[in-house]
Amino acid sequence: MKRNWFMLMISVLLVLVLAACGNKEEANSSSKEKSEDVTLKFYTWINEENGNWNKTVEAFEKEHPGIKVDVNVLVENMNSADYLKKLDLIAASGDTIDVMMLSNSRYLSQRVSTGMIEPLNKYFDDEKLKVEEEYDMSVVPPSAEGEYFGLPGKFNKYLIMLNKDHLDKAGLPVPTDWTWDEYKEYAKKLTTEDTFGSYLHTWPHHHHTMKLLSQTEGTQLLKEDGSSNMDDDMVKASLKLRYELENEDKSSVPYTNTISQKLDYRQMFFSQKASMVPIASYMVTEWGGFTPEFNITWAPWPKNSESDSLNAFSTADIMSVGKKSEHKDEAYKFIRWLTTEGMLVQNKSIPAWKQIDLNEVLKNLAANTIKPEAVDIEALSYVLENSISSKQFLPASYLTEAYNAFNVEAELYLLGEQDLETTVKKAKQSVQAVIDANQK
Known part of the structure; x- marks a missing residue:
C-alpha cells in the first residue's frame, strides 16, 4: 500500500515537472518569437x-x-x-x-x-x-x-509653378520652352497693385543661382573635385537677374520683405500674392493646408538662351x-x-x-x-517628360558651408548694401576660404 502511494506521488511529481518544463519551453518559445520582432x-x-x-x-x-x-x-x-x-x-x-x-x-x-x-x-x-x-x-x-x-x-524636378487664372487674365500662354528674359517679361505683365509676378525665396542654392541651375552641368558652386565654380559667368548673372526682378522691375517680392516678414513660398503663391514661383515638382501635393481658389499650371525651368537645351536641376x-x-x-x-x-x-x-x-x-x-x-x-506631365535632368555628382561635404559663405555676400547685394562687382569678388574669396579650410 505504502509502495503504491509512493509510486503515485512520484508519478504526480513527474507530471508536474514535465508540465513546468513544457510551460517553460512555451514561454521561451514565445519570448524568442517576440525577440525576433x-x-x-x-x-x-x-x-x-x-x-x-x-x-x-x-x-x-x-x-x-x-x-x-x-x-x-x-x-x-x-x-x-x-x-x-x-x-x-x-x-x-x-x-x-x-x-x-x-x-x-x-x-x-x-x-x-x-x-x-x-x-x-x-x-x-x-x-x-x-x-x-x-x-x-x-x-x-x-x-x-x-x-x-x-x-x-x-x-523633385525644378520647374515654375504658375497661377493659371493670372496668366489668362494677362493674356499669356502657358510657357513650354522659354528663357529667363521671357520669365522677366511675364513677371512684369503679371504684376498688379495686389500681386507680384514672381516670388523668390531665401534659398542661396535655388533662387540666388537660378541661371546656374539652367545648365547641363556645373550647376553648383563647387566642382566635382571640390574646387570652386565661382568663376562661372552664370553665378554673377543669376544674382543680377534676381536683383533686377526685385529692385528694378519691381515684379518680384523684394528680398527685404521676404526676410523681415518671414514670408513663405506656399503662403505667397496660394494666397495669390505672387503669380509665379521657381520651385520643384513636390509642390503638386504640398499645399500646406491651402485650398486654392484658382487653377495651377506648370512651366519648364527657363533657359539662359534660346539655343540651349531644356535643362532642369533635379533632386x-x-x-x-x-x-x-x-x-x-x-x-x-x-x-x-x-x-x-x-x-x-x-x-x-x-x-x-x-x-x-x-x-x-x-x-x-x-x-x-x-x-x-x-x-x-497635362502641363506638369509635359514639363517632367521634356526637361532634361542636369548632370550631377556626390558633392564635397562642405558644399553647404560654401553656399552659406556665398549667401552672406549675396544678401548684402540684394539688400542694396554693396554693388555686384564687390559682391562677386568677396563671394569668390569667401567660398575659396571654405575650400582651403576643408582641404588642409
Missing part, C-alpha cells in the same frame, strides 16, 4: 499630412511580419534644415538611427563624411539589383569610389541606412520597399522609381489633393 527607428521632417505614414507603415508591416517601423517626425514646421540639426544631435548622442530621410545629395554627402551612413553596394549585390535600371539615380549619384549611400524616394528625398544600426538588413528592406511600392501606397509624391506610369501617378496625386481639378496634369 525588429523595430526600426525611422527619422523624417515630413509630417503625417504630407507623408501619409500611418497607412504606409501599416502596409509595409503587413507585407513584412516581424519588422515594425517607428516613425519619428523631428520638426513641426516641415523644415528639413531644422530637422537636420536635431538628427545630428541624435547621432552625436549615440541614439539609434536605423533609417533616415535626407532632402538632397548635399545633405547626404555631409553625413557620409561624418560616418552616419551605411554604403549600400553590398545589399545591391546580394539582391542582384541593377540600381541604375530600377531608379533615376541622377539624383543620388555615387561617391568617387562608386559607393551608393541611399535610394531616391520622392523625385530627391533620399532614404539611407544608419551606419550604427543593429538591423541593417531590415532597414534596407524597408527603404527598398518604401522607394518602390511604398511610394504608390503613400500617394504623396512622384517617385524616382522607373517602374511607374507617370500619367497614372500624377492623376492619383492630384486626386489626393484638396482640390484635384485645380491641377493642370
